[in-house]
Amino acid sequence: MALQFSPSRIRTSSAVISLQRSKQPSPEKRCLPYIATISPPKRAASATETGSPVKKLKEKLKESLGEEPVPDAQFNLQLGSQDLQKGLAQSKRIELPYSLIEAGRATAPPEGDFSDLLRLFPTTVGADVFPPYLIIRVQKIPPKPWPLTVGGLPVQFSTDKWVESFDRGRIGQGLKFLEDLDLQKTIDYNQDVLRQAVRVFQELKIEIRDIFWFGGFWQITIPDGTDIKLLPSRIASNPAFYRTMSEAPDPDPAALRSKPPQGVEYDDTMYTTAPNALLRPGIMLSSSVRNIIRNGESEESFKTTTSGILVTNRKGQIFITVATHGFEEDGLVYHPNPHNGTVIGRIIESLPGTDISIARLNPSLRYVNETFKTYAEPDGIRMNGVSPAYPPHLRVYDALSMNNPFSGSCEGVTMALGATIPEEGDKDYVAHVWNLFENGDEPVEGSCGSPILDAEATYLALKFTSGYQ
Structure with a gap:
């Protein structure tokens, strides 16, 4: 399926007024x-005189x-x-x-x-x-x-004078590669550099799970037992560090919470019946109910994630992106959940090597690629398009934003750019962005599927972290 980003195309008038969330999530209230x-x-004297x-x-x-x-x-x-x-x-x-x-x-x-x-x-x-x-x-x-x-x-x-705050791993002891490319001084990170870096490991027949560039060094995840003496020491003039899969286990997207943290408020509003009945990125989505065994007893459960962006295919048909792991085999997409909501669509296809699926919305529903309003963005943020992971569109340490029903509006920063290698053994790779988000004093959770925007309001990626079950 060939997909393209869809601008805010479903409108009832020349301008859609972006709504503020009906419920403000607790983490947003703690944000600085x-x-x-x-x-x-x-310069500062005039601002601090009185x-x-x-x-x-x-x-x-x-x-x-x-x-x-x-x-x-x-x-x-x-x-x-x-x-x-x-x-x-x-x-x-x-x-x-x-x-x-x-x-x-x-x-x-x-x-x-x-x-x-x-x-x-x-x-x-x-x-x-x-x-x-x-x-x-x-x-x-x-x-x-x-x-x-x-x-x-x-x-x-x-409080330690010497301990480093980030475990880069062990540096490779093998040869240097792509020495004609100098990420240290002369060129910017781009998809061509990433493609060549991935090809280095393919040609060496060294299996890797992921590879990320941190704006000055590479960090690569390798299977346990890989000989460090065979691993490249520098790639494109930047040192290459390695961690094993046991040292850096891959987060399991299926390991969802059994219930939301006690006392935490999140936005489970049913926006299909709210005034103006307009859906947008960052509303709560859920799977159908399934029975699980917990402590020897059967109980009902469902997975909860959040909505992504509006996309179209070449025929102009409208879909939204969702997190694959947040739904059951029946593909039913509920909003906000199967107990208090309704089915708003169905998954029709999953993108190989990713955790992204495409869901077709029910014909009667309206969806717009604009975030909820905030004090900082009184009209919400209208998404401008899709940004590839190379300058000037995106660089390490660029500012990011995200708005979803669990964290509310929060800010982040780009930590690294890179790729993961599909488990299917395909020679291709899936470009990824390593992000860090704040929500006051704890890590952001429950943001599966939420679109992430850069400073130019350009759509970057879906946020796939632990969600709620």
Whole structure:
């Protein structure tokens, strides 16, 4: 089946008003709302002369909007000011006078001056740029929630002066490959580079499960027992690190929760009967009911995931993407669940080597490729198209966003670009993006099938993580 991205084509008027969620998921309420810019003293002085910039911003926005302040609101802070810690404690992104990212690669501060980073958080004793993270070494870990990024890099805190925060694995001890390509300096990561990197292992007859580029090094997953002496040491001028499958087990998408966490609110609204009856990416989908044996007793269960994007085939027929593992063999797609909802479509085909299926919607339903509205996006986000995983469309450390019924609106960052190798043994590969998302203080869960967008509102991929059963 040849599919193409479909713009917001199902409309009742020249403009569809994007709806806000009927229920705001608990994780969204915990998300940090602001972006703090650490400005040079002269620039920051006007923002901090009188009163707290955070307080003044809240008052100004509340007065103009008649409601609480807009997430993504940005304000300036000055190092050493009384407002610094108060502002940083509410900021999901902290921007420095310089960036720690250059062309999709992590870089040290100008002239190796880490002094600004050492003054951000109390009890800081050191800071290291250790891709893919910025490590802030402290005597005492600051209370959660923490910022997602500092200077564009994902941030981690550590009380250890030496321990690295990311296990890259062991470096290969074999030959260097693709030496005519220099990912370190002269070229950007793109699909052609990835294709050639995968071909290296095919020609060496070395089995791999996945391969990812972290903006300066490769990380590859190999079967247990693979001889490290045969594994490439550098690919396209970047070091290649390896982890075995037992060291990095593949997440099992079928290992779903038996029930949602107690006390966590999520959006299980039935939007087919809501005002305007318009469906969109990020609504709750469920499988049909099946009987399982738990603790020796039979009970009913169903899988819960979320909806993807609207696509069409060459004939103009309309479908939506869904997570394959979230449905039973009958292919029935319920919204929001089989107990309180209704069948809105049926899976007609699964894409080989992926966890993506195509579902045909019932003819009476309307679906639009626009996310739910948020304070930051009062009209929602209209998806612009599909972005291939190469610059300028997507780079490591690019900002991402996701909106689904479990996490609500949340932000993320691109950690790595790469591919997984289908289990069927096919010589081809499936391009993947390794993402990190925040939701206040815990990892994002239950987002199976949710579309992920880059800063240009371009559709990137489906989020397949653990869902609810």
